[in-house]
Amino acid sequence: MVLEVPDQGLRRTKIARQLIGEPITIDGRTIQPVARVMGWHVGPSNRMSSGGGWWLRLTPIEVIVDEGGAKTYQVPLKDGTRAALLGIFFAAFLVAAGCWFLIILLRK
16 A cells, blocks of 8 residues: 655555565474564655655564474464553553542542
8 A cells, every 4th residue: 555645745655564484494393483564664755855764563473383294384473562561451441440430439
């Protein structure tokens, strides 16, 4: 997806790709990491301008394991950062809701 910003002469390009890493062989097993890259590139809309920037997020999603050609399977990876942030968000929400409830009770 490409978005033009005419008043600033900038061009935004959305980036969404899946990357497969180099295979690593350990004790007859070959493992290969797989990650998702998402983000934006903002740069000049013509070749006469300069400057620009990137915003990227790299998220590991799985590992492909090859057992010496006999068996190949995928091991999904969980995003620990996302789980931690969701836990913090819900804890903060519960504290705020509890405080709000106490304020209502104490005003009566």
